[in-house]
Amino acid sequence: MSTYRTPRRRTRLVLAAAITVTAALTGPVAVSRAATDRPAPGAAGLGDPMFPLDGNGGYTVRHYTLDFDWQAPRTPFAASTTVKATATQALSRFDLDFAGNELRSVTVNGRAAQTRRDGDELVVTPASPIPKGSAFTVKVGYTADPTQVRHRDDAIEDYGWIPTPDGTVLYPQPNGAKMIFPSNDHPSRRAPVTFRVTTPADRTAVANGRLVDRTERSDGRVRWTYDSEQPIATQLVQLAIGKFTLIDSKGPGGLPLRDVVPDALVAPTKQYRDLTPEHLTWLQEKLGPYPFNRYGVLVGDTDLGVALETQTLSLVPKADLLGTKVDAERNLVHELTHQWLGDSVGIATWSDLWVSEGHARFYERWYSEEHGGDSFEAAMKTAYENHDQWRHDYGAPAEPTEPNLFKRMRYDGSALVLYALREQVGAETFARIERAWVTQYRGKTASTADYIRLASKVAGHDLTGFLRPWLYGSKTPPMPGHPDWVVNPVVTG
Numbered sequence: 001m002s003t004y005r006t007p008r009r010r011t012r013l014v015l016a017a018a019i020t021v022t023a024a025l026t027g028p029v030a031v032s033r034a035a036t037d038r039p040a041p042g043a044a045g046l047g048d049p050m051f052p053l054d055g056n057g058g059y060t061v062r063h064y065t066l067d068f069d070w071q072a073p074r075t076p077f078a079a080s081t082t083v084k085a086t087a088t089q090a091l092s093r094f095d096l097d098f099a100g101n102e103l104r105s106v107t108v109n110g111r112a113a114q115t116r117r118d119g120d121e122l123v124v125t126p127a128s129p130i131p132k133g134s135a136f137t138v139k140v141g142y143t144a145d146p147t148q149v150r151h152r153d154d155a156i157e158d159y160g161w162i163p164t165p166d167g168t169v170l171y172p173q174p175n176g177a178k179m180i181f182p183s184n185d186h187p188s189r190r191a192p193v194t195f196r197v198t199t200p201a202d203r204t205a206v207a208n209g210r211l212v213d214r215t216e217r218s219d220g221r222v223r224w225t226y227d228s229e230q231p232i233a234t235q236l237v238q239l240a241i242g243k244f245t246l247i248d249s250k251g252p253g254g255l256p257l258r259d260v261v262p263d264a265l266v267a268p269t270k271q272y273r274d275l276t277p278e279h280l281t282w283l284q285e286k287l288g289p290y291p292f293n294r295y296g297v298l299v300g301d302t303d304l305g306v307a308l309e310t311q312t313l314s315l316v317p318k319a320d321l322l323g324t325k326v327d328a329e330r331n332l333v334h335e336l337t338h339q340w341l342g343d344s345v346g347i348a349t350w351s352d353l354w355v356s357e358g359h360a361r362f363y364e365r366w367y368s369e370e371h372g373g374d375s376f377e378a379a380m381k382t383a384y385e386n387h388d389q390w391r392h393d394y395g396a397p398a399e400p401t402e403p404n405l406f407k408r409m410r411y412d413g414s415a416l417v418l419y420a421l422r423e424q425v426g427a428e429t430f431a432r433i434e435r436a437w438v439t440q441y442r443g444k445t446a447s448t449a450d451y452i453r454l455a456s457k458v459a460g461h462d463l464t465g466f467l468r469p470w471l472y473g474s475k476t477p478p479m480p481g482h483p484d485w486v487v488n489p490v491v492t493g
């Protein structure tokens, strides 16, 4: 994670913004219900405060099917994506999020459509308008560019397609899925995905969810079919290809585990990968049943700086599993925590990222303290000392701006908010809040306001006045239970 300091100053508008954002995200639908059934263009974006054009209005995606004829790590290949959707308004045209790649053809319900590319928007005008409420199918044919990658100057670094020596892994967060397939690329939107990928005979393809079929074709290539089983946000899609060994085992309660490991890394990563059942047991004590049907660690043969919680199959770069046990477990527990918090309970907007990353860091540090790592309290005291500086540099926890989205405030700075809440309400009440959160919002998206509301309900008193200054204020509030903790003065420059 970089300590790069953004030159942008925060403006003081964000509590209001957080409220209007929620309205904006439902805007296109709400407007269409009130309007006539005259066909109109679907909105180009959902109005997210970080990425206003991400996601699209006027329809809901029910299913994606990706057909990829993969060749080699850096070789363009024939691809098509089939989007099954339902119109939430009468549509004269609509957008998909799609970046790069070479567009070949677009059909809507089997008929050729007119298209225009505008930045990362693919604007599709069907041969005839789509009535409100009707199901429709969009098929986009393209030549995929498996080298397409973008960069962020925060903890994300490179995202998109990540070529490896003998294949690829995906790093779609935050909005790189549009480089992989045309989609509604926003975390509030999720749909099931079917992956149909052909590879050379000496490679293995893996993806989120369950391996449905593996077929050796007469031309010597192999076709792999995966089903995500549960709906998935585009930023959490994984599709990896390589010379992999698949290692099956069972977790607590018989949960199917499948690690995906480059052949040469099977032995060197085994001792830490084998800790997954312990991690699951520990997290299930805190958060209740694991929310998906299966889990596994995908070891990335890449020097990628960061791991990613791709749903049911976390991507963990090899370096994270070749160092100390404490460091490896922090990364493994962090990504596993995200399966509950970030994957199962999704975020409503990117401004809610603190909920996902703060929780992952909170449980990561808590686990680590109990297993040979640093003191959780000492780490939180350090975060507390820096909190005004981070507010100044990166925005308050729930007030990111686009350039500082994945900076330290969203990690330790947001774990600190949860730590403060636990100090305020007590460990027992905090545990009930957390259980209620992952239970009530399982498989759904939820916002910062939802968290404040649920915490207040479970605690039995309104926590708005406590949590809002922590999440939105320019000054760090006093830490309950630690009157001696002091915030360092802000250094500007």
Ligand SMILES: [Zn+2]
Residues within 6 Å of the ligand: 334, 338, 356, 357, 360
């Ligand atoms: Zn994380």
